[in-house]
Amino acid sequence: MMALADVALYAALLGKIGLVPLAVTSNLNINFLRKPVAHSPIRARASMLRVGKTSGVGEVYILSDGLEDPVAHATITYAIPAQR
Numbered sequence: 001m002m003a004l005a006d007v008a009l010y011a012a013l014l015g016k017i018g019l020v021p022l023a024v025t026s027n028l029n030i031n032f033l034r035k036p037v038a039h040s041p042i043r044a045r046a047s048m049l050r051v052g053k054t055s056g057v058g059e060v061y062i063l064s065d066g067l068e069d070p071v072a073h074a075t076i077t078y079a080i081p082a083q084r
Contacts, residue, residue: 001042002030005060005074008044013056013078016048022081026055030074036064042071054080 036042048058062072
């Protein structure tokens with residue numbers, strides 16, 4: 001679930017700033033809220049909260065098919081390299 005959260009928000013970040021080489025995860029915090037439904041797909045809903053010149057912060061909700069409430073919530077910060 002952590003990898004799903006990281007990839008989902010990385011895609012959201014690149015959607016905002018374009019293809020920037022070396023934009024990297026600098027912090028990832030995840031709260032596991034409940035067990036997902038066994039043998040059921042999970043999906044991520046990602047949104048950027050803030051995108052600045054040197055960092056971006058966002059959140060991801062991980063959802064399990066068959067459950068209304070999220071199974072995990074992550075907040076992630078990315079370091080964005082300075083423009084040359």
